[in-house]
Amino acid sequence: MCICPKIYNFAPSKDNKMNLFKEKEKLNDFFSNQNQNATRIGLVPTMGALHEGHISLIHRAVSENDMVVVSIFVNPTQFNNKEDLDKYPRTLQEDIDKIKAFNEHVIIYAPATEDVYATAVQAANFDFDGLEFQMEGKHRPGHFDGVGTIVKKLFEIVKPTNAYFGEKDFQQLQIIKKMVAKEQMPVNIVGCPILREANGLAMSSRNERLQPETRKNASFIFETLLLAKDMFGTKNVRDVEHWVTEAFEKNENFELEYIEICDEETLKPVTENLNTKNYRAFIAVYADEVRLIDNIALN
């Protein structure tokens, strides 16, 4: 294909055409006024503080849809800890500026809490066939009910063809796939690979809360996962987890919450390495009182 050069004046970025919706009614009005070409809608649900990981989800969504909605909403019902909710980075203006770099088919839905939670700010109860009792579910009571609640609401509001989630929150991804399957929701869930900073730290909005020195040293988390991956082939699973635990005990900068080697499908801890299944190591670590999670495919 050849695109012939077009000559036209342009305004500086701040004047870009860009759609920001704070109310679901206005978002729906917008969609009802679209022409027939808007057949595929991609949703990238975020809590803002956008980083390259989010950006890569948005690019994937743009390449597979006619229109992309980036939702920016720090969902209170998925925080089991008020301090974590209060301290979660909020950078709406910077987020808007980043989305402006995209074409006009990428729009933002950044609602107030009332727009999403019409009545009580409360999570529904979900049954994710036990996925919700593993790892993050154990350590963050109610977290996945909150996640299920907001994602379901966003699906009802945006009615996406495809929805994009990063594998950094791998358990969340599996739980949303489960919800969609059990409730037969008409949306395709797309999992996208983790992106990492130069030192190997998994991209996360929470990284902004780390002290520069801690952020630099946080390469230790992924380094330990890589060494665990090496051991996985040869050592007993429990021994690998034990080795990781000891490695963190020797490092005063980071406090290990859990290391678990699980079956990717069931998220249940495995005791032995059957090569018929896919395994992943999952880790949660505190650094500067910031909680970081990461994971790595083992085979």
Added chain:
Amino acid sequence: MCICPKIYNFAPSKDNKMNLFKEKEKLNDFFSNQNQNATRIGLVPTMGALHEGHISLIHRAVSENDMVVVSIFVNPTQFNNKEDLDKYPRTLQEDIDKIKAFNEHVIIYAPATEDVYATAVQAANFDFDGLEFQMEGKHRPGHFDGVGTIVKKLFEIVKPTNAYFGEKDFQQLQIIKKMVAKEQMPVNIVGCPILREANGLAMSSRNERLQPETRKNASFIFETLLLAKDMFGTKNVRDVEHWVTEAFEKNENFELEYIEICDEETLKPVTENLNTKNYRAFIAVYADEVRLIDNIALN
């Protein structure tokens, strides 16, 4: 700032307004027709086969300029090996589609060789104060003359305010800063951090040429750099390099070309760790006959 929702029809992505220029004259015509707001021009020089690393450079450029030119040109004069040049991935249509995800202030300059090299396809000779004799310079004779030649030509054609380069090619970044300083070119060089895939492999167009299994196992390269970083504080520099060499001798999937621990400024190998300077470990590795490079800050 509040952006009120605007209702307008949109066409699917394939019909986006997007400017692709194959001739420098047309690019210049375009700029000469721009209004006064186009004061800051950002240049992201690439050889195409765009990946998230490139995308992050483009986002940085969009955030700091009124207009961004992404150049896509596989520069023959920087390849010291014809087979490497022939096998370098070329995916112009996919690259164009990725750039279409950006707003209309991001344009592509994708010239034919003749448009850049008016007469002979030949590299000029540069003096980079010795930076060109280290590492990549030793192993890729003439490479940095070719890099200097094309980057200088692109600066003359695009006249950028800012130009963006990834730290994955850290020696290239330092060499371009040197060229700009020595020749007093009116452009600001912006170095941007490496982005990594989920397994730690540095983003590179060449990764596309790896077999899936090799790409998975390529986490070994960064893993080794992380361990070298750990040792750097405590062990003798030569011992660290020796350890890396032995680690690669034990791994049949990868062939080490070099590991060097250098001063970030001079790129000269260091013999001892003086904490007054910044050090980096640089590595070049062959995998599936694909040459991969990476580096890591050590302090």
